Amino acid sequence: MQDVEMTSIENLKSDWDSLESALLHGHRIDPNLYVEYDVKRGLRDSAGKGVLTGLTEISDVVAYDLVNGRQIPAEGALYYQGINVYDIVKGLQGRKYGFEETVYLLIFGKLPTKQELDMFLGVMSELQELGGRFVRDVVMKASNGNMMNAMQRCVLTLYTYDENPEDISVRNVLRQCLELIAKLPLIAVYSYHAYRHFRKDDTLLIRNPKKGLSLAENILLMLRPDGEYTELEAKVLDIALILHAEHGGGNNSTFTTHVVTSSGTDTYSSVAASIGSLKGPRHGGANLKVQNMFADIKAHISDWTNEGEVADYLRKILNKEAFDRSGLIYGMGHAVYTLSDPREVILKSFAKDLAQEKGMMEEFALYELVERLAGQLVMEQRRLFKNVCANVDFYSGFVYSMLDIPQELFTPIFAIARMPGWSAHRLEELINANKIIRPAYKYVGTHTDFVPVEERV
Incomplete structure (x- = not known):
């Protein structure tokens, strides 16, 4: 069937060339008009600075010092819920649940106490289960050469496994977000193994995560054939996850989270949209x-x-x-x-x-x-x-x-890390905003009369 479709497309090459030419001709906008109408292309001003479109308490990206009203370039700083990421990384030295503590911080706005952390780790461990039926019927079928697309498909399919998928109350969305944070590593690693098995004729290896291990440890455990890793390897991956967990509300995928969430749609659709954004080579790739x-x-x-x-x-x-x-x-x-x-x-x-x-x-x-x-x-x-x-x-x-992580999983690891940030911003949008995000586009075309098909040239 695929060969027939490809042959048909090749036979119509000249027609496709004509369609492409018509498309390009019909949608080319004079770049001078962006200046004339002061359009903030990419939601950035003429200096490349992002246009202010919202408020957040989740993270702060700092690149300048303000001196006498002037912005002076400075060493960069990143704050999660007001805490410098340098201090977070330093304070977590010698502890293996750094990413999990960061997840708690981003979503709940404070670092957990020992009791709160133990409770949270227990909850996340229970949510880590993906289920053999889902792995067999969803992950293993229609394997994909691009793991980001595979993750999108699996996330959207989780909607059908949710007894209450459309409920966007804060309590229910929190539950859905925590489940996705816990399950996304399994989805990514299993999707890679399925790809290797069905498309590269490699041995199929599916290993369940172990309770008591950190998310970083479980990624290495599930990914590697022997399940072995060093303490430093797990620590470095944990740090990488922390550093990628959040980066303000204006980055492309997180802004996507805000835009899609503001429409009132479900959590799975919102996350799938953000994964699609992160997939792009200008962002997560x-x-x-x-x-x-x-x-x-x-x-x-x-x-x-x-x-x-x-x-x-x-x-x-x-x-x-x-x-x-x-x-x-x-x-x-x-x-x-x-x-x-x-x-x-x-x-x-x-x-x-x-x-x-x-x-x-x-x-x-x-x-x-x-x-x-x-x-x-x-x-x-x-x-x-x-x-x-x-x-x-x-x-x-x-x-x-x-870390012997295959290139196919580079961007999915980024998505796994950024899921807590997306979750925090989705919840922030739901709690604080009741208005759909709808920026304006200036029409610069011309109004013309309709011409009957017989008279068109």
């Missing part, structure tokens, strides 16, 4: 781009320690002469942060520890060298006066690779 870029750099540079050779190749990338010819050095620059991305700074330190354990310090040194050279080269190339820093995607893919 950026760490994979960084990994592919470094594979290309390694293949074309003979001496990883030679600054001149590395700089020359980076210039080729910027000049659209190398890698994917986009002119971008992936992992460099951020829409908000200027001098540094705090998530990158923290993750880099753990990446170094893991590289030492894995015997991969040469690769880590290459990452450091590219980071040091790329910012200055981008500023020179684009004639920018604003500092260009590395963002969290710069090291996250490298960390995942050292």
Whole structure:
């Protein structure tokens, strides 16, 4: 059936070319009109700063100091419910439930007491069950080559397994969100195993999570054939999950959460929409781009320690002469942060520890060298006066690779981490807003008369 459909499409190639040409001609907007009407493209002002569209108490992204009414670039800071993420990571040293404590903080607005944490861990452990029928009938059937699409399908199907899916009361949505936080790791890992088995003829491995393990530990346990991992591996993944858990209400997938939630729709539809947003290479898929870029750099540079050779190749990338010819050095620059991305700074330190354990310090040194050279080269190339820093995607893919996480799961791991942030924002939207989000678009076309088909040219 598929071969017949493909042949039919190829036979109609000229027709599709005509349709594409008509589409492009009919929808091309003069870019000067955006300036004329002061349209905030991408909901950003002329300086690239996000347009204020809402209020939140969940997290704060700080990139400037305010001095005498002027914004002065500063080292980046990220706050979860008012607590600096540096302090969260430092305070959780030696504890394996860091991500779970962060989930509690984001959703309930405070760090849990010992008693509250024990209760919460018990609840999350019970919600972790996915059910053999769901795994067999949903995850294993119609395996998907893209795990983000597989996750969307599974999340939407969970709607039919919910006895009360349309209830958007705070109590019910909280229950649904906690269930999705607990179940998303199983959905992602099992979807990957199904893909490997049915599409790559690999051995099918489905291992249940263990009670008493952290979410990070269970991901490694379920993913690896032998189920083994080191304490440092679990800790680094736990930290990566914490750093990706939340990043303000304005990032694309979280804003999607607010927009879709404001329509009054169900939790599963809201989460599926946010996963779809995160899938995009301009958002959650950026760490994979960084990994592919470094594979290309390694293949074309003979001496990883030679600054001149590395700089020359980076210039080729910027000049659209190398890698994917986009002119971008992936992992460099951020829409908000200027001098540094705090998530990158923290993750880099753990990446170094893991590289030492894995015997991969040469690769880590290459990452450091590219980071040091790329910012200055981008500023020179684009004639920018604003500092260009590395963002969290710069090291996250490298960390995942050292953890033997397959590239197909890079963005799903991001989705697993961001699920608590989406949950907190969905609940915040439901509690505080009763108005659908509906921005305006300026019509810039022309009104014309209807012409009968016989008279059209």
